[in-house]
Amino acid sequence: MKFLVLGAGRMGYAAVFDLIRSPKVEQVVVADFDIKRVETLLDLLADPKIVPVELDVKKFDEVVKLMAACDACISCVTYHHNYDLAKAALEAGTHFVDLGGNEAMVAKEFLLDDLAKERGISIMPDLGLAPGMVSMLAVNAADSLDELYEMRIRVGGLPVDPEGPLKYAQFFAIDGLINEYVEDCTVIRDGKEFQVPSLTDIEEIEFPKPFGKLEAFNTSGGISTLPKTYGGKIQHMDYKTIRYKGHCEQMYLLKxxxxxxxxxxxxxxxxxxxxxxxxxxxxxxLPQDEPDVVLVRVTVTGIKEREPVQIVWECIDYNDQADKVSAMMRMTAFPASIVAQMMARGDITDRGVLKQETSVPVKLFLAELESRGIKLTMTERAPVAT
Incomplete structure (x- = not known):
């Protein structure tokens, strides 16, 4: 199998890191407008499967040519380009996934659904940690219930040793971070879909030591198509970002x-x-390349065998310092790599612009995560307030 990775930044590095470790992957073409970033990636990973290319993703014909030589493409560039890149994938006849980050851009990509089906291509936008992996955890829990009541999704990437007034560091593109704090958030309350402002509805959330009590608050884009998928089937759904206490207030002031x-x-x-x-x-x-941790808690409540039940997926994932892969890089880029490989292998047979929560074989996906050392725990319990 041959793959194209667009972007040689943090997420591109992690996607390539994962792809070259698959024995079925023959070649990984890595393209970036800054050839020095590609060369740095090549020096660090030093694998003969990697083919470095200098590329401006705004040059449509050049992108199509590179895509056409590959089985699947992973976009790790900023979300502004993803609609045009999805169109390029259709032109090239290549499966395509991107890391998303903007609901309006994802909506544009879904307009390509009929054309993608006609050309026998799979396109999956918004595929990373959140949205992406957390949506699949929520679906896995929901599918085990007879009736579904609510989904509460909480995710955060944090520095292990917080510094400064923001108690934060750079783990992914700052433009994407600001976007999460600016755009309105989609929630379902009492069965109805609403838009609510980001950086609101702060709640306290607790994780085991050394983290203790943290805060979580509304941010945009974390659940992508989930509200549409479960519209009319659920009473409550929301997504909040986890940070050290005080961060939300500081960012709200800037906003x-x-x-x-x-x-x-x-x-x-x-x-x-x-x-x-x-x-x-x-x-x-903001500090860069700091040791980080990703915290995940997905809580799904409903009825199972006539009894109220709450299913909780949790993960605490630390960075891999030896391989220079942060926790956020692992948890964001590895899901995209896994799904791109599923498309290329034929494990995903749906065609069109796909929702991860309905088209990805969740059990296989979870097994792939576990094989990469990402440990998730699932607890089934009587409902408690979240």
Missing amino acids: HLGLMSSEPVQLPSGKVVPRDLLSDLLIKT
Whole structure:
């Protein structure tokens, strides 16, 4: 099998790291506009399967040519490009997955569904940790219940040793982080779908030591198509991001001041886009390459054999320092790599623009995660308040 990975940043590195370890993978083409990043990746991973390429993903014909030589493509570039890249995959006849990050962009990709079915291609947007892996955990739990009541999904990537007022570090693209804090969030309350502001509805959540009591709050995009999939079948559904206490208040202040706005502001020195300024400052000031941990808790409540039941999936995953793969890289890029390989092998037979919660064989997916050392625990208990 041959694969194309677009983007040689953190997530691209992790996707390549995973792909080259599969004995069925013959070749991994890694493409980035910055050839130095590709060369750095090649130096670190040093595997003959890797083929480095300099590529601007905005050059449609060049992208199509690279895709056409591969069985599947994983997009690890910013979400702005994913619709055009999905169209390129259709042109090339290549299966395609991306890490998502923006609900409006994902909605555009779903407009390609009929064409993808006609051409026998599988396209799966929004496939990483959240959305992605957590959706499959929720579905696995829901499928074991006779009646479904609620889904509560909580996810966070955190520095092991928090520093500074934000108690945070750079684990993925800052543009994507700001997007999560800016856009409204989709929730289901009392059976009805709503849009609620991000950085609201703070709750306390507790994990075992050394983490203790943390906070979780609304952020956008974490559950992608789940509300549509379960619309009319569930009373409550929401997604919240986990952070160290105090982070939400700090970010809300920045948002309230307008520093996350994309509207240009005229200053004596010239025009400035506040969001661009904030992004630049966060990139310069937030720690990078810090040891990290990903916390996951997916709680699904319903009825099983006439009794109320709560199923809880949990994971605490630390970075792999020896292989230079952070926890966020593992938990985001490995699911994309696993599913891309499933498409190429024929384990996923659905065609069109697909939802991960309905098209991925969940038991096989979970087995693949376990084989990579990602340990998930599932507990079934009597319902408790979440």
